Amino acid sequence: MWRCQNCETRWFVTSNRQWAYRIGPEFTPLVAHWNETALELTLPCLTAATGIGGVRNDWEETVILPCAVTTKNGERFEKAILxxxxxxxxxxxxxxxxRWAWEIAELEDSRFALPLQVRxxxxxxxxxxxxxxxxxxxxxxxxxxxLGNASDFFxxxxxxxxxxxLAPRPRKRNMVPFAETQAWFWVDWSDELVEKITTSAEM
Structure with a gap:
């Protein structure tokens, strides 16, 4: 996280140093926590995520994986995203x-998640x-x-x-409302993790 000496505005610079993004005041504590905390999946959660499969976006340096999550505090999210x-x-x-990876007690298939091929x-x-x-x-x-845009749940x-x-385009399209995600759980990127959750589900 970088801070302008003149206006005190905080910025995030991407890992390849090609882009810098302004951080809003409400996000500053979240970015600080992200920067200071190891956000890793437990082995049971990794096994579950590998079976579900994620979609990789190299432009955003991100993998999106829909799931159901129970947190250590007993909260339940049927439409959660890793x-x-x-x-x-x-x-x-x-x-x-x-939310954060360390909050997850249990991760499993979501009964609302679209198949990997559709996602x-x-x-x-x-x-x-x-x-x-x-x-x-x-x-x-x-x-x-x-589906009007990138979708993970239905x-x-x-x-x-x-x-x-997936299906051929019908004569008349029937647009559906976007299925809203209930919580986003941040997980640290590692090449090994990404390889597992973007390839194993297809085997």
Missing amino acids: RVTKTPPYRWYPVEKV RASHEKREEAMGFAPTDVRSNDGRSFT EHEGVTGPHIQ
Whole structure:
């Protein structure tokens, strides 16, 4: 974390030193905690995450992995995201939804998570219009839906993520609301960890 000597504004510089991002005052304590704390998965959590599989984004130096989490305090999140990353929570995320790897007591499959193939397709889809990168899918009972952007969970009209598969574009698209993530759990990036959680689930 860097601080301007003139205006006291704090900045985060990416690991490759190509980008610098302003840190809002509300995020400063989070970035400080991220910088000072080892955020590693326990072996049982790593095993579970490896079975689920994550989607890698090299531009953001991040892997996104949907799961269900029970914390050491007994909180339960059915729509949680592991964010394995080189960057701290410095913007975008609601402060109250930012959590840490050390809080996790149990990690397992989410009953709302989309299959890895669908998640990867939606994350890799290019925009067709500003903020609109549609991925067309179909439920096991034959209904067509369109994901409007990168998606990790699905819950709509009684259908949940595991019952969704990729499909050709229908004549008329049926846009679905974005399934909101309940909590984001920050995990430190390591090449070994990333290799495990982005390849093993496909084997």
